[in-house]
Amino acid sequence: MSDNKKSFILYTDLKSVVEKLITKDREDGTNNTGELFYHILKYVNDEDPKPSNFIIEMAFEPIKLQLKRDLIKYEEIKEKNRQNALSRWGKARKKDSKDMQSYATAKDRIISNANDADNGIDNDIDNDIKDKINKKEIEFKESIKPFIQKYGKDICNNFYLYWSEPNKSKTKLRYEMEKTWDVSRRLANWVNRDKAFNTRINGTGAEPNYQKL
Structure with a gap:
C-alpha cells in the first residue's frame, strides 16, 4: 500500500464469494474463508503473501485488482491535493510581491547540502524510470x-x-x-x-x- 495509507475498502459484493467459501468450509471441514481474509490483510500490509491453495488464489485475484484500482484513485487524489496546496502557496507568494526576495524557490530550499543535491538527482532518475x-x-x-x-x-x-x-x-x-x-x-x-x-x-x-x- 501507499505510504501513510492505513485503511482499505472492502466491498459488499464480496459477500457472494465468502458465502460460497463458507458453504464449502462447512462441508469439507476447511478454513478457506479465514485464510482468504488473512491473505487480504497480509497483502495490504505489503507482506507479499503466497496463497495457501488454489481456491484462495482465485478468490483473492478480483479482490487484488480492486485494491489496485482503489490505490490508483488514492494516489490521484493525493496528487490533486498536493497540486492544490502548491497552487495556493503560489498565489500567496504572488500576493506578497513586495517581499518576493524573502522567498526562496522550492529548489533552493530543498537542495541545501550535498546529500539533498544527491536526492534531487535520484528524483530525476525515478522520473525517468516512471516514464519508461x-x-x-x-x-x-x-x-x-x-x-x-x-x-x-x-x-x-x-x-x-x-x-x-x-x-x-x-x-x-x-x-x-x-x-x-x-x-x-x-x-x-x-x-x-x-x-x-x-x-x-x-x-x-x-x-x-x-x-x-
Whole structure:
C-alpha cells in the first residue's frame, strides 16, 4: 500500500464469494474463508503473501485488482491535493510581491547540502524510470486491445491489471519477468483458468487441471 495509507475498502459484493467459501468450509471441514481474509490483510500490509491453495488464489485475484484500482484513485487524489496546496502557496507568494526576495524557490530550499543535491538527482532518475514504465504499460495495453471482441472488456482489463503490475523496484512489469510471453496464449489460458475457478467454487464439475499463467 501507499505510504501513510492505513485503511482499505472492502466491498459488499464480496459477500457472494465468502458465502460460497463458507458453504464449502462447512462441508469439507476447511478454513478457506479465514485464510482468504488473512491473505487480504497480509497483502495490504505489503507482506507479499503466497496463497495457501488454489481456491484462495482465485478468490483473492478480483479482490487484488480492486485494491489496485482503489490505490490508483488514492494516489490521484493525493496528487490533486498536493497540486492544490502548491497552487495556493503560489498565489500567496504572488500576493506578497513586495517581499518576493524573502522567498526562496522550492529548489533552493530543498537542495541545501550535498546529500539533498544527491536526492534531487535520484528524483530525476525515478522520473525517468516512471516514464519508461508508463510507456511499457501503454504498449502492453495496445497488445491486448485486439482481443477485446473475443474475450470481452472485463476479462481483458483484469488480465492487463494483473500482468502490468510493476516489481518492487518499479523497473519491470510482471509480464516482463516471465521467461516466455505470448499475449494470445496467455489470454486463452487466463480465460480457461477463470472458468476452472468458477467450476471449482460452484461445485458444478470435477476439479480442473491447474496450469500456472
